[in-house]
Amino acid sequence: MAQAAPKAQLGFLGVVNVAGTGFVGGLLVTNQLGRPLEFQCTTPVKPNRTQEILYGPTLTSFVCAELIGKTLFERLQVKPQLIVCDQLEMLALRSVISLPVALILPKSAKAEEGTIRAGAHQLRLHADFVGDLEVLTEIAKSFPGDADLIEPLERVREALQETLRAGAAA
């Protein structure tokens, strides 16, 4: 029988870069068991040539985190307690929102300082926000031990593909 675990709401942020179309982002909020509560996604964001030159290697991080991630977060009606992502560039989102952002590390990653175990994964937080570790430790208590945090991100990407297909058909 299910234990009465504390409730948590998690945000899963995914961005895909489609050649010729641009960056499309989606943010899915679920409860601690993966049930969807809200989903927000963007229309494609395509940097122009000047932006590509001037932002250089920081372009992806800026677009994914500060432009798309921040916008999606602000649109949410159901606010999560944690944003989970699997792209390093997304960690920069933490600088522009007041919520912990956790990066899912590869399975081969070992536990080290600044990382924490949650569900079936090792998570890393933004190095500049040391207080997030404590917050995440508390939230992680609500996860089932084998919680798969990658799977919701797959849902996000599948949903983004669907919106792109719908946009192309329209």
Next chain:
Amino acid sequence: MSGTSTLDQAQGLQPLGLGDDAIITCAAALTLNAPGIHITGMNSALQRPPMVSAEAKVLLNAVGFVPSWRPSWGKVRTFGLTFPAGIELIPVKPEEPGQEDASALKRIAPEKPTKEEVDGETAKRTKIRPPQDALSVQDRLFFLLQPPLENWLKGQELIMPFEPFQYQYEGIGWLFSQKAALLADEMGLGKTMQMITALRLLLRAGQVRRVLLVCPKPLIPNWQREFKMWAEEIPVTTVEGDGHRRNITWRMPGAHVLLANYEVVVRDYQTMIAEAIKNGHNLRDGLGRRTEVECQTFIDGEPVGQTFLSAQGDQQADKNVCPTGLSQPEAPCPLPQFDLVVLDEAQRTKNRDSLTARTIRSIPRRRSVCLTGTPIENRPEEMSSLFEFMGVIPPGANPDIRQLSQLSKEFILRRTKDLVMTDLPPRLDRDEIIELSTAQRVAYDAAEKEGIMKLNEMGDELSIQNVFELVLRLKQISNYDPLTQESSKLERLQADMEEIAASGGKAILFSQWTKTIDWLEQRMRPYGCLVYHGGIPTPKREPILTKFKNDPDSHIILMSYGTGAVGLNLQFAGYVFLYDRWWNPAVEDQAINRAHRIGCKSQVIVSKFICKDTIEERIDKVLNEKRDMFRRVLGEGDNTNASLSLSAGEIFGLFNMKARTPKGNKSIRPAAPAKDAA
């Protein structure tokens, strides 16, 4: 710049940074030192460092670009959806170990970790796919963003007593997404469990809040039991009792799942429809389509007459139109409305003009699901009635075979044991060809001779009923001779039961007649015989099944096809006897599948008693021919379902006779030579 280069090399001077114009001026003076210039008294002066001064000059024209750049991005446009809140159901406290009755049942899959989990591989996931009729992005995203069923059901939020099979996951996901669905899995593959689990998910996801489940009366306890096992947290309210109590139940708020039998639904809705029409409501069918609504009058619970009331014209349509449930909240409907209506054994509504089918279609609802292992019992057209209930064809439409086939692909999900249960123990059918005893043979021959003679004497007055009566008479003699009580079948049965009882096995025996069952009961007492047929009051039926399951001395249960053939789970029985044969192999298959279904751990031996050189042998041949013929209707893999009961012509044909028609005799089916029969 060449001038600057010459200066640097010749004078070792560094650029002064005064701008290009200044440097060029300076360079022009120094080039006088170059070879080829006349040496004069001024040479020493020329070798002195020049006096250089700089001054700022205002450019004549402003520069043509902005010296600074501010990052500017267009507004990011977003699109989103919020998921409806589901019903919060209170989890049921776990029972003490050993207290749960289900512990005695067989798990359909082991609880231990799967191979994928052990190996660290990604376990298989069943995603809910959007239905074909979901056109908007929002609708499609709703389904795509649902978690895989394995995650949803793995014991975190919803407790599953047993791990479903992969095909069951797929069926659950399909039922979750379809607004109109016919789940036609072969008997024994777990339609009930799939439907209950889909209901759990629909309630949790806020897709339905009020559900009506209609089933044959004998199956009410079965559904109650299955709900308790698979979804204990869902309160199920059975519509029963006197009229006043039922009326309260129909309208009881907060009842998420109502369970009712067909007869109760027909009776109560007919009463409510009559009241609604009397009060000036303009009725449509349950999906809001204009159609004729039939009202039958009941007095003291008995039907006394029928009235056909047509829906009124369009001019009044928007005032008191009823129903269609939740899509028209502004039109208060006097009939109980549901988000979902589920018909179990939906073939009960195969005759679209029957009162049952008409009434069922009038139930206001948004989603419609049919469950049946036999979507076609007699004619492919029977599916039209189910499709009309599901709302996939207009009222009264008659799709042809090609259209039915197209609709089937979209709205019917059917799996057979051959396809999905490769590890289910085999079912071994054996035809027990039995010689009649001497006394039986004499009685049989005399009855047949006399019967045919009488039929021939009837001339044009001969009806199918007369022939049918003779068939029944001969079948009864094949069971046992009423005069001498002799029965070859009984002798065979007793011999088999000796072995079964000695080995601790259990057997189910089906017969068409309760009279035969009662006759057999006395003779089967040494084997702990139990009886289960329509004459047994409903409250007494469950204890009989429980005793049969748990009492080690109870080795046989005698059942009638009508009561025992559907919905019961008797997979602990390893033997099935068909003491006499039903007219329709689909019904026989349903009966056999009480034992041969998920959970059975050993092979099921099915013995079909057929008396040699009797009407039984002839009927068996005809049915086998028909089974082969209709195997094609639902696909090559379907070897059990599609079949026909005997038509009038075929019943006449059993005696090499021709069916009578108003225009004279018409041969419907010539008697097949024995060598051609299957």
